[in-house]
Amino acid sequence: MSALIIFGLLIALMLTGMPISISLGLTVLTFLFTMTEVPIDTVALKLFTGIEKFEIMAIPFFILAGNFLTHGGVAKRMINFATAMVGHWHGGLGLAGVIACALFAAVSGSSPATVVAIGSVILPAMVAQGFPKQFGAGVITTSGALGILIPPSIVMVMYAVATSGMQVPGPDGQIVDSASVGELFMAGVVPGLMLAGFLAFTTWYRARKFGYPRLAKANFGARWTAFREAIWGLLLIVVVIGGIYTGIFTPTEAAAMSAVYAFIVAVFVYKDMKLKDVPRVLLSSANMSAMLLYIITNAVLFSFLMAHEGIPQALGEWMVNAGLSWWVFLIIVNILLLAAGNFMEPSSIVLIMAPILFPVAVRLGIDPVHFGIMIVVNMEVGMCHPPVGLNLYVASGITRMGITELTVAVWPWLLTMLVFLLLVTYVPAISLFLPHLLGM
Amino acid sequence: EPIVIKFSHVVAPDTPKGKGAAKFEELAEAYTNGAVDVQVYPNSQLYKDKEELEALQLGAVQMLAPSLAKFGPLGVQDFEVFDLPYIFKDYDALHAVTKGEVGKMLLGKLEDKGITGLAYWDNGFKIMSANSPVITPDDFLGLKMRIQSSKVLEAEMNALGAVPQVMAFSEVYQALQTGVVDGTENPPSNMYTQKMNEVQKHATISNHGYLGYAVIVNKQFWDGLPEDVRAGLDKAMAEATDYANGIAKAENEAALEAMKAAGTTEFHEMTEEERATWVEVLTPVHDEMADRIGAETIAAVKAATGG
Amino acid sequence: MLRLLDRAEEILIVWLIALATVIIFVSVVHRYSLGLSADAVAFFRTHEMPALSAAAKTFYFGLRSINLVWAQELCIILFVWMAKFGAAYGVRTGIHVGIDVLINRLAAPKRRFFILFGLCAGALFTGIIATLGTNFVWHMAHASARSPDLELPMWLIYLAIPLGSSLMCFRFLQVAWGFARTGELPHHDHGHVDGIEEEAGIDDLGEAFLSSPLTPRDLVEKPKDE
Ligand code: NA
Ligand code: NA
Numbered sequence: 019m020s021a022l023i024i025f026g027l028l029i030a031l032m033l034t035g036m037p038i039s040i041s042l043g044l045t046v047l048t049f050l051f052t053m054t055e056v057p058i059d060t061v062a063l064k065l066f067t068g069i070e071k072f073e074i075m076a077i078p079f080f081i082l083a084g085n086f087l088t089h090g091g092v093a094k095r096m097i098n099f100a101t102a103m104v105g106h107w108h109g110g111l112g113l114a115g116v117i118a119c120a121l122f123a124a125v126s127g128s129s130p131a132t133v134v135a136i137g138s139v140i141l142p143a144m145v146a147q148g149f150p151k152q153f154g155a156g157v158i159t160t161s162g163a164l165g166i167l168i169p170p171s172i173v174m175v176m177y178a179v180a181t182s183g184m185q186v187p188g189p190d191g192q193i194v195d196s197a198s199v200g201e202l203f204m205a206g207v208v209p210g211l212m213l214a215g216f217l218a219f220t221t222w223y224r225a226r227k228f229g230y231p232r233l234a235k236a237n238f239g240a241r242w243t244a245f246r247e248a249i250w251g252l253l254l255i256v257v258v259i260g261g262i263y264t265g266i267f268t269p270t271e272a273a274a275m276s277a278v279y280a281f282i283v284a285v286f287v288y289k290d291m292k293l294k295d296v297p298r299v300l301l302s303s304a305n306m307s308a309m310l311l312y313i314i315t316n317a318v319l320f321s322f323l324m325a326h327e328g329i330p331q332a333l334g335e336w337m338v339n340a341g342l343s344w345w346v347f348l349i350i351v352n353i354l355l356l357a358a359g360n361f362m363e364p365s366s367i368v369l370i371m372a373p374i375l376f377p378v379a380v381r382l383g384i385d386p387v388h389f390g391i392m393i394v395v396n397m398e399v400g401m402c403h404p405p406v407g408l409n410l411y412v413a414s415g416i417t418r419m420g421i422t423e424l425t426v427a428v429w430p431w432l433l434t435m436l437v438f439l440l441l442v443t444y445v446p447a448i449s450l451f452l453p454h455l456l457g458m
Numbered sequence: 459e460p461i462v463i464k465f466s467h468v469v470a471p472d473t474p475k476g477k478g479a480a481k482f483e484e485l486a487e488a489y490t491n492g493a494v495d496v497q498v499y500p501n502s503q504l505y506k507d508k509e510e511l512e513a514l515q516l517g518a519v520q521m522l523a524p525s526l527a528k529f530g531p532l533g534v535q536d537f538e539v540f541d542l543p544y545i546f547k548d549y550d551a552l553h554a555v556t557k558g559e560v561g562k563m564l565l566g567k568l569e570d571k572g573i574t575g576l577a578y579w580d581n582g583f584k585i586m587s588a589n590s591p592v593i594t595p596d597d598f599l600g601l602k603m604r605i606q607s608s609k610v611l612e613a614e615m616n617a618l619g620a621v622p623q624v625m626a627f628s629e630v631y632q633a634l635q636t637g638v639v640d641g642t643e644n645p646p647s648n649m650y651t652q653k654m655n656e657v658q659k660h661a662t663i664s665n666h667g668y669l670g671y672a673v674i675v676n677k678q679f680w681d682g683l684p685e686d687v688r689a690g691l692d693k694a695m696a697e698a699t700d701y702a703n704g705i706a707k708a709e710n711e712a713a714l715e716a717m718k719a720a721g722t723t724e725f726h727e728m729t730e731e732e733r734a735t736w737v738e739v740l741t742p743v744h745d746e747m748a749d750r751i752g753a754e755t756i757a758a759v760k761a762a763t764g765g
Numbered sequence: 766m767l768r769l770l771d772r773a774e775e776i777l778i779v780w781l782i783a784l785a786t787v788i789i790f791v792s793v794v795h796r797y798s799l800g801l802s803a804d805a806v807a808f809f810r811t812h813e814m815p816a817l818s819a820a821a822k823t824f825y826f827g828l829r830s831i832n833l834v835w836a837q838e839l840c841i842i843l844f845v846w847m848a849k850f851g852a853a854y855g856v857r858t859g860i861h862v863g864i865d866v867l868i869n870r871l872a873a874p875k876r877r878f879f880i881l882f883g884l885c886a887g888a889l890f891t892g893i894i895a896t897l898g899t900n901f902v903w904h905m906a907h908a909s910a911r912s913p914d915l916e917l918p919m920w921l922i923y924l925a926i927p928l929g930s931s932l933m934c935f936r937f938l939q940v941a942w943g944f945a946r947t948g949e950l951p952h953h954d955h956g957h958v959d960g961i962e963e964e965a966g967i968d969d970l971g972e973a974f975l976s977s978p979l980t981p982r983d984l985v986e987k988p989k990d991e
Contacts, residue, residue, distance in 0.1 A: 035880065267793050
């Protein structure tokens with residue numbers, strides 16, 4: 019009963035168009051005030067302690083690093099490198115776009131940022147070369163989604179945060195620990211590379227079929243020069259992943275290090291950014307981070323209400339008693355998340371849904387790391403389709419194409435992503451192979 | 459309508475603290491003839507480690523069992539005496555304090571903060587672990603040792619020559635595994651339930667420090683209870699305390715055996731001389747911290763333990 | 766006066782994010798150097814170079830006397846403050862996203878109503894939180910709790926809640942007032958990147974998000990692509 023009231027109120031408030039964070043907060047306030055004896059001052063306490071965790075601080079750091087990279091000429095050099103390597107194959111620049119998105123995804127934690135960074139440079143170049151606009155838009159909108167699958171990833175941090183400390187019994191009654199940021203990052207590597215391969219294949223296949231232009235093969239000298247120029251950006255991949263894996267720093271520290279590194283590369287090495295631009299980058303990073311942190315605090319408040327009313331436990335109980343098998347549950351989760359992707363952006367979806375779905379998943383024997391990767395891939399798909407698809411809107415801004423036209427343009431790649439989603443959902447080994455190999 | 463007592467804690471139901479809480483629930487409801495309804499919320503379900511004390515003071519929960527290290531930041535630094543290395547020789551010395559007048563005196567200092575202390579629950583004595591042997595204080599040079607926030611523990615690690623590193627308990631396993639930190643200190647049961655023995659090659663059974671909890675209630679709530687109910691709860695708490703302490707001791711011993719059997723960690727039993735060196739290096743921390751904790755409190759504890 | 770508040774808000778959050786980054790950077794470098802110098806001690810010791818080993822040891826203890834145990838705690842405090850004041854700044858820049866799919870399909874007068882309703886709800890929520898937060902801080906100021914590492918009074922740290930929420934409440938009212946008068950809303954453009962578009966020959970990306978259901982539309986512009 020209370021679940022119905024809570025969700026009814028939340029959805030009604032959300033549909034009025036007010037910020038999601040505010041609808042979450044007002045739902046909690048209203049319910050606590052009218053239906054419980056929880057001292058209302060607790061809300062103020064929760065609003066502070068909700069983000070008082072060092073793991074969460076990776077988010078502002080990764081956003082800051084991403085902004086320095088986007089403004090600092092790193093994307094441009096990664097594109098040049100990718101073009102020199104694969105530009106002469108079928109698909110030419112398009113293929114280079116996929117690779118460049120994958121490379122940029124390995125230093126940035128956000129998808130729209132990846133679309134902007136790579137798309138705004140490569141799309142005009144593709145059009146100039148004679149590619150249809152739709153083709154380029156399709157490639158970049160979907161490849162940009164790699165931003166949250168290939169580590170680092172803000173959505174993975176959100177998932178880890180939303181489920182952290184939850185101690186849920188597995189099917190055999192043993193307590194299963196939630197997934198850590200480090201594990202999720204390592205788990206994202208193989209699926210990320212795989213999806214990049216899938217998208218590259220679709221690009222190559224369609225380009226060959228329609229006979230799109232190819233570039234002249236770059237000679238070794240040109241490749242070497244492109245590599246040398248891109249090396250500072252590429253090294254950041256080593257700093258983040260290598261640094262976490264070898265234990266030089268924790269994921270949050272890695273995020274802070276990459277922000278400092280990206281600042282130095284942008285301002286002192288590539289010199290694409292001047293010192294006087296730095297405050298503006300800091301301000302826009304702070305703006306974006308604060309928005310996400312504000313959603314987090316209110317989502318934490320909301321999951322406190324859920325826990326207080328025992329809703330996740332009741333849901334888990336109900337699903338297990340209904341004799342639900344793990345694979346049916348995963349279908350339901352996929353449909354639920356894809357549907358949610360029609361209305362909300364990833365952070366809110368993960369923060370609201372993960373704490374509710376996680377206990378059920380664990381009870382059905384699904385690995386927390388695998389579950390997290392599946393959610394991330396779902397979020398990627400959601401970013402590429404209307405009505406709410408952040409990547410789509412960013413690409414629309416770059417290409418000046420309408421959303422309807424763009425939606426038609428992305429379908430071959432979107433279909434590829436859906437096939438990949440099925441694979442990730444039902445082949446846990448894709449996600450778990452690397453973390454297990456590393457003994458995590 | 460029974461009086462509801464929400465008892466929130468941050469560990470799993472099957473730990474000594476969790477079982478103690480369940481025992482208290484059972485006994486309290488029996489001894490008050492159902493006048494109270496104890497609701498146990500394990501696993502930080504409602505309030506996390508960092509917010510539970512404030513939640514208690516606000517009256518959002520009635521009963522908690524936080525670790526003793528939480529009372530220093532609350533403004534009662536006397537409790538940091540429990541963190542001092544080698545202040546308790548063994549369980550007898552410890553219980554002389556926690557079950558005696560000094561323990562009661564310390565709990566009394568919480569009254570100002572709107573908190574009534576009911577009992578002390580043991581976790582156990584800590585052992586030192588790392589990825590390299592930690593047998594003499596010299597071995598600690600350069601080791602990054604995870605501690606929970608505490609000036610006393612910081613001083614302890616500094617005295618050993620290590621680099622203290624504050625880190626949340628939930629992050630420790632991963633940090634030990636990747637090598638962000640080299641070692642840590644834990645009672646065997648914590649080390650075992652967190653599977654830290656899988657990522658620590660060496661451990662020394664140093665029993666150098668104590669980890670324990672205090673069961674506390676909101677003072678206003680407690681004082682407002684009818685006399686007979688409070689008497690019933692006191693009786694239930696006394697029995698639950700003995701029960702919880704008994705389990706804690708047994709679980710630490712079992713955990714140590716299990717970890718030895720697992721064979722991933724090499725456990726070193728201290729010789730008398732080794733222990734003497736540790737004591738010599740670590741006891742200066744008592745004086746160093748005397749101004750913080752209060753020299754009288756330290757003296758009172760030492761007097762009670764006969765040390 | 767308002768201009769001054771705007772500037773102060775921006776400067777504060779810029780400093781908070783910059784400071785947090787530098788502190789974590791320094792603490793990681795510090796920890797790593799400690800590890801290296803301890804390795805040096807061990808290396809010189811095993812290779813029987815006592816003088817060098819002693820020198821490395823002196824360096825190690827000198828370096829360790831710089832205490833950075835509090836770095837994490839300070840970073841968290843700075844970011845919580847940044848989050849609270851940044852959220853207020855975000856209202857001014859229109860970055861807080863909602864689900865506008867539905868209301869963007871409504872006729873202008875109804876849309877106007879819902880947008881105003883949303884803004885007032887924002888003001889109501891943040892206003893309530895500011896009040897609760899003030900109570901809470903008042904209560905904390907009478908207790909003597911301190912943060913574990915820096916030992917700062919907790920009430921001072923929690924002050925971010927009433928201050929940030931009050932400012933946010935004010936910003937919601939400000940935006941609502943502006944909208945009621947002119948029909949214009951602040952827009953945040955999630956796709957905008959300074960510097961890149963000029964050289965790449967792309968126009969301002971500003972419109973990307975105007976047509977996104979993530980941002981409420983002004984009354985003054987026509988919805989596209991529907
Ligand atoms: Na990424
Ligand atoms: Na979508």
